[in-house]
Amino acid sequence: MLINADFSCRASLLPEQHQWVKSPQQGVERVMLDRVGAEKARATSIVRYAPDSHFPHHLHPGGEEILVLSGTFSADDRHYPAGWYLRNPPTSGHQPYSDEGAVIFVKLWQMSADETHHVAIDTKDAKNWQKKGSRDVCELYSDTTEKVSLQRLNAGEVLFTDKIAGGAELLVLEGTLIEAEQTYQRGGWIRLPVDATSEVVAGANGAMVYLKTGHLSQVIGADVEGR
Structure with a gap:
């Protein structure tokens, strides 16, 4: 799948152009901003978790960057309300979920292999x-x-x-x-x-x-x- 995959070109999306696409996991939808690959891909997305939705535990070989836009995003036993910024380095893994529902901005497989530290910052x-x-x-x-x-x-x-x-x-x-x-x-x-x-x-x-x-x-x- 190729979405805004030519990085030598300008790309943009207005909020009224957001198209929510179901993920393989029940209750989780995505707006795909750019993508190179199928379900496993270099991707930038806005992801929406319905209340009481989750992904099974999985690894991120290329790392994962997250900004929580609304609600509360949780991973394993930690909870991140709106405003938290997270970086999970390459080869890390987690089980993400949301009890109340959440919207997050996510970038996958876009980190250097040299990045080894988790980052968690409360921007509020x-x-x-x-x-x-x-x-x-x-x-x-x-x-x-x-x-x-x-x-x-x-x-x-x-x-x-x-x-x-x-x-x-x-x-x-x-x-x-x-x-x-x-x-x-x-x-x-x-x-x-x-x-x-x-x-x-x-x-x-x-x-x-x-x-x-x-x-x-x-x-x-x-x-x-x-x-």
Whole structure:
């Protein structure tokens, strides 16, 4: 399965364009944002757990990145309400579920084999935010290839001021972003290729976004295997 699989091209999805697709597990649905592979794939998705739904225990050979958007996401005996950011490194495993229901943003098989540490950050804890220039930033992960953060933009603030050397991906979490006269509300997703230029501007009430940069300079190919 190939969905927005040409990473040299810009890709985007408005929240009103979300199409929920059933997963193999009862009560779990996905909006596929990009995908290279079948059920086991390099994939970026928004995943919705109905109350009392679960996946059986499984491994993530290529790692898994999660941002909890709403509800409470649980794995094994740990519970993560909305706002938690998680990174489960390659070869790790878990049994995910949700008692009350949850919506999460998920990226699979997109980590370096050198990444070995679990990450769990509560982005609603004010101690995890810092002022950087005119905006507030919650740093989530950084290595030589990629940088991941949440960023709060003021009304009319431009997200990128330079060419996007390693590509970028963003998900609108609050407020609105405007690009090329198109408005992206909560749930809007944009992926910009390596060396792109784009004037993404926060709307009248500002915006909060998930932002990943640099990762598209080393995109895994279509022979990916893993869930």
